[in-house]
Amino acid sequence: MRGGLGEPSVLQRKFSCHGLLVRSVTCQRSRHRRALCVLPSWQDHELGTMKRVALWLLAEVGEGNKFTKEKLRKDFPGVSQIDRRMRDLRKYEWQIDTNREDLTLDPHEHCFVKAGLPVWERGVALSQRANAAIGAALRREVLAADGNMCRSCGITPGHPYVGTHEMAQLDIARRHVVTPTGVEVQLVTECKRCRVGGRGIEASLDAVLRDLSALGAIERRLLTSWVKADSRDFSRIEELWGDYRSLPAEARSKVQEALGLG
Numbered sequence: 001m002r003g004g005l006g007e008p009s010v011l012q013r014k015f016s017c018h019g020l021l022v023r024s025v026t027c028q029r030s031r032h033r034r035a036l037c038v039l040p041s042w043q044d045h046e047l048g049t050m051k052r053v054a055l056w057l058l059a060e061v062g063e064g065n066k067f068t069k070e071k072l073r074k075d076f077p078g079v080s081q082i083d084r085r086m087r088d089l090r091k092y093e094w095q096i097d098t099n100r101e102d103l104t105l106d107p108h109e110h111c112f113v114k115a116g117l118p119v120w121e122r123g124v125a126l127s128q129r130a131n132a133a134i135g136a137a138l139r140r141e142v143l144a145a146d147g148n149m150c151r152s153c154g155i156t157p158g159h160p161y162v163g164t165h166e167m168a169q170l171d172i173a174r175r176h177v178v179t180p181t182g183v184e185v186q187l188v189t190e191c192k193r194c195r196v197g198g199r200g201i202e203a204s205l206d207a208v209l210r211d212l213s214a215l216g217a218i219e220r221r222l223l224t225s226w227v228k229a230d231s232r233d234f235s236r237i238e239e240l241w242g243d244y245r246s247l248p249a250e251a252r253s254k255v256q257e258a259l260g261l262g
């Protein structure tokens with residue numbers, strides 16, 4: 001029976017995670033109570049506490065609803081640091097407000113604003129390595145694997161951004177990578193500017209016109225055709241190249257393997 005009232009419905013959510021679409025299955029407690037059967041039970045003690053809290057929020061609280069610390073503690077009796085395990089969910093894009101974020105809440109209240117990544121699914125929870133603080137040795141390792149350049153824009157440290165005197169600084173970012181087995185977090189080198197999303201970028205017509213005048217005839221004709229069409233035809237292979245270049249080292253090595261370069 002489809003579309004009937006008591007049908008166990010599943011709410012398929014698609015959400016964006018660092019530009020990647022991630023699909024997950026969640027449920028709406030009040031209207032789709034039976035849909036809970038598609039999610040593991042929060043009472044399954046085999047699951048870790050953080051995963052159980054995530055499932056508890058979906059099953060017992062529901063997005064947009066308030067809950068008290070007392071209720072959380074009552075439902076997880078004897079679990080140490082239950083508050084901290086709940087806060088850990090924020091690393092996975094779960095939004096759980098306290099009265100610091102939402103002044104209408106009492107000090108003992110929380111609001112479950114929005115579910116994030118389905119942490120109970122295989123491969124979603126951060127690996128211990130990616131979750132840990134990034135120490136100097138790991139930082140060097142990631143930088144070396146990434147060729148000491150920002151994998152998003154290609155800049156190397158100490159070089160100025162085009163049209164500015166601002167020198168690039170490299171940092172290590174955590175990137176969610178959708179793999180055939182689930183979402184993984186991998187470390188990748190990124191410059192400060194790419195990390196903050198291009199803050200302070202200034203456009204310069206002057207520089208564009210100057211560089212334009214330096215183009216050779218073939219390049220000029222190519223650019224003219226793009227400008228005329230107001231779009232550039234990226235062939236799939238160029239797109240693939242761009243996608244490949246921006247993957248973390250671990251994921252790049254899988255592509256190399258697929259090309260027989262492993």
Ligand SMILES: [Zn+2]
Binds near residue numbers: 151154155193
């Ligand atoms: Zn960059």
